[in-house]
Amino acid sequence: MSGNSRLCVAVHVLTWMALDQRDPAAVATSQRIAVSVNTNPVVIRRCLGQLREAGLVQSRRGAGAGWHLAREPESITLLDTYRAVGDDEPLFALHSSTPSESCPIGFGIQPALRQVFGRLDEAVRRELATTTIADMLRDVLAQQPATA
Amino acid sequence: MSGNSRLCVAVHVLTWMALDQRDPAAVATSQRIAVSVNTNPVVIRRCLGQLREAGLVQSRRGAGAGWHLAREPESITLLDTYRAVGDDEPLFALHSSTPSESCPIGFGIQPALRQVFGRLDEAVRRELATTTIADMLRDVLAQQPATA
């Protein structure tokens, strides 16, 4: 993960859907979402595909096709979202070329770093779990300009 | 930050120096460090340059030149190291193309995400601050294979 904007886009998509589905007649399509995110519908479909694999959204094909949330916004955390789009790459990368094993530091540094990075990952996940899509929607709507 | 291995290399370098300087006669050169990290000396010098800007190491030029820690290993935290090599890029990236401001979600999503990402950054920094280079050195040496 990162530097990519997948988590960002995924949260945007889910929050958008949470707002959109307040109107029971509305149909969420990748086209409509793409306008809000200001990108290509294929990018949105790629993202929605990952969210579907994680069981967060569902898709319907054929005529009148589209997407809807598979769970209540209150029950979807940013950790769920992170897991859905995180390519299981760690947050911090280890050496690109394996250190020298004949040096004491080179030999032991990677296991030691793995422990540290594991704790960092834990901290991030703990924090992500505290916010839901419903929270995001509330915060996003609170940002609106005064409509005079 | 990340996916790069700069933090990883920087911690490796500092931990190596902490061990090396136990021998008062030893001189830490980018060449020697590069062997342990298994990379090019220029990569090490680039890293050391950032660590020097942050006041963590010092360099000496001319004959018998080399590097040494500017502080005790016990007083250098991984947060110091992170700050030294982190290009002030945030841990998680915002949208690459600005969302539509005419959509309520597109308008408010970035400020809302900034708050969340700020909390994540805080959590990571808090965790990084709990470990020092001295801790790393101890943990690294504890990984050594039994020397029969």
Place this chain on the structure above:
DNA sequence: CTGCGATGTAACAGTAACGGTTACATCCGG
């Protein structure tokens, strides 16, 4: 049962960043 509008996915292009490398100027103790 055919058309249409959407999903689903492969393929490709452009950009950017990273790690690695070469080259070379600079410094300064011996």
Place this chain on the structure above:
DNA sequence: CCGGATGTAACCGTTACTGTTACATCGCAG
């Protein structure tokens, strides 16, 4: 003033991400 190291610019190959085109697939409406 020589030698060995720092300091730094420039460049290359690789990789990843975003955006885009293209096209097969699905399934209700009419």
